[in-house]
Amino acid sequence: MYNKSIIMGRMVADPELRQTESGISNCRFSVAVQEDYKNKDGSRDVDFITCVAWRQTAEFVTRYFKKGQPILIDGKIKSRTYEKEGQKHYETYIKVAEVRFAGGNTNSNNESTPPPEFSDLSDFEEILSQEKELF
Template sequence: MANLNLNKVVLCGRLTGDPELKQTQSGISVVSFTLAVNRRYQSHSADGQAQQQADFISCVAWRQTAEFISRYFKKGSSLCITGSIQTRNWQDQQGQKRYSTEVVVDEAMFVDSRSESQQRSAAAPAAGQQYAPEAYATPGAAENFDVIKGDDDLPF
């Protein structure tokens, strides 16, 4: 069997803060940000209802991707990214070994339409307020899909 190694991440979520573009000493653009992504899970309670919890994922983008994100996205913006997981470790000033895991962004894509983005910025929370990510689906997101009622209707 072939040796298969794959490190690919696809995330869609909302920015928890405004991305701030920085430059390295050699002039390379870089932006770090946190993406709030909802994760669904089944509750072990009696009702067994599906629950959601937000995960906050650290991300970093470089060069043109960093410039694109800092220019077109801000706190609360919906964003889809593809990239890879990177781990780093270092010693802090107290000599403790520290670890960091983040997504190195290869691509960033819009999720909201321009009008949705403008409406969201008009209704953005005031400084200091906590941001809570919305649910995955938006009203009307499944309008163009047929409802399949049972396994017998599946084409495979």
């Protein structure tokens, strides 16, 4: 069996870091993904996809991503059922395995530049390698 999902879109809101009772970091956020075709009105529909990140990935997302910023998500589709106020609810979301910067700032040569928190590209690559070691 194979379960893999890759999406690229924009953050719908600033992510908020939370902790479980046992102290594990997590965050739930939505990504707006625009369809690649136009509907009959000539505009593009948008899907809002819920994503859930855990541990260091959650901390990374909340530190470096803000509302409106492009993001690339790699993960797997999960679903769950829960009951609230006597009604059964179903939820489908992406459990995030990896995140990457997508698009963003460009300089005069149309080359991507890292977010301002990074002093140079080597800082960016170091943080990404640390994230990969955790998986």
